[in-house]
Structure formats: C-alpha cells, structure tokens
Amino acid sequence: MTTDEVDVQGIDLEATLGALAWLPGDPTLRTAPGRFERATLTPDGPGGLVVTWSGSAARIEAGGPGGTWLLTRAPGLLGLLDDVTGFDPREQPVRDLWRRNRGRRIARTSTLWHDAAYLIVQQRISRVDAAAQWKRLVHGYGSPSETVPGLVHPPDPATVGRLGSADFHRLGIDRRRAEHLVSAARAARALAPLVDRPFEEALPAVRSVRGLGPWTCSCLGARCWGDRDIAIVGDDGIPSMVAWTLAGEPRADDARMLELLEPHRPHRQRVLQLVLAGGRRPPRYGPRRRANDIRGR
8 A cells, every 4th residue: 555645724525525425335435434435447457545534634545556546646536636716605505505615625536437337327217226236237347455345346447348238237237328338438448548638628539438428428527527617417406406506496407507507607516516515405396216127127
C-alpha cells in the first residue's frame, strides 16, 4: 500500500464521498463514519483505495497494480479539485441549502469503465433491481480485492465484452442493457485516457458509444469527471425534485428543470446535488416502479 496525507480543511468528506454510494450494498464500495473504501479498475489494473479522516486531515492508502494511478487522482476524488469560486447564492432555498452543506464538494472518480458499467446497469429500471443486478455482475465476474478485504473489483472490460445474452439473462440484465454493456466494454480501452481531459472535450467520443445516451453521459460527467455544471437529464425523478425544491412545483420535465437551473451556471451540478442532499421530494401521484426479475423467463 502507498499512502499520502492531505489537508481537507473546509471539505465535508462524509457528504462528498458518501454521494458516490448510489446503490445499496454495492460490493465495490463501503462507507463508515470517517472512512471510505473502494475497489475499482484502472488503466494499470485493479486497485483499492481507503480514505480515513479526522478533522482537517485525511489519509489515503492505495494498493494493487492500479494503486499509484488512484493515489495520483485522489485529490479529485476528495473534492479538492472542485472549484466553488463565485458560488454565492442569494436567493432561497439555494442559499440555505448551501449554508447547511458548505463543505460538500463534487467528487471526481476518474474510473470511466467502472462508472459506465455501474450506470448502464441502472438504465430504466428500479433502484432495487439495479442494486441486485450490479451485485450479481460484480460477484459473478469480478475479482476479490486483496487491498481492501471484503470488497470486489468490477469485472474487467475484456470479460464483459465476451459475455453472451444468456450470461446477462442469468444476471437479470435484459438484452438492450446487455448490448450497451458490451459496447462500452469494447470501447473502454480507447476511452480511458479521456478522463484526464475536460469533460466537454471528452463528451463527443463518450457519446459516440452505443448505450451511452444523455442520461448516462450526464451522470458520467458528474461522477467520473466531477463536472460542476453538468445537469443530469433523462431521469424520471430529478426534474420534479428540482422543481419542487426551487419553485414549489410538484411535476417538471427536463426543459423546466434546465430553466430553473440556468441562473446557477456554472454550478448547475452543485445546485442539483444540494437539492438531492436537501431530500425534499414532491408528492407522489403514481405507484413506485416495481421490481422486475427476468431470470425465470
């Protein structure tokens, strides 16, 4: 394990790193008070990362073939590269949300393949289904982490690129998302160097990959690149949450969400994350999306 210590004065790592835990029970990630662990893949191979913190000091430990790669990019992961300059909202409720979450930063993972696979599994299905299918994919084709015991590295692109429709069906992943995973896996090596470029430069190449549509690309911009201004589009719930929090409107589409976020450029992603952190959800008028397991069909 290689280690480093950094000053994180003013940064709330609990909120910043905790925001990466989108799915419950993710076998590649583990959080606890004052601690964050992740097993991932890098261009140099598998790598594990452990971040611990107390007060304004954080200790970063990284190991495996990809350990040095992860350690080099750890400042982005911890939000140290997130520039909040000029963000001083005057109007409510954003002003109050920022006051209560001033230490929250946008984490930048830089792990493009890991994040792309993670997001593709979540396309157009319930959170419950996505969590279960991601677990099956990782446990079925990933590898246990030697650096972070108890965590599992996601399957490497070469493995996913060779899987057939029957393999994905056994995981509960339908044909469309299976094709998207294979397409992204086969493009992963060519896309990997793009993580060190600005997101707007990388976007055309990322968008050209089948299966990386508007929702997935905007989520990648936020998660992998830590883009402070990207607005997540194509999501079933986020537009209404933004409208409910910012304007008291219970329902909205992407166009209305973008209209409400426009005054906050170049910090639209920041405002979106503040809205999500605030937890105000609009009234629900319809049933929740039901779990749907295709494996027995």
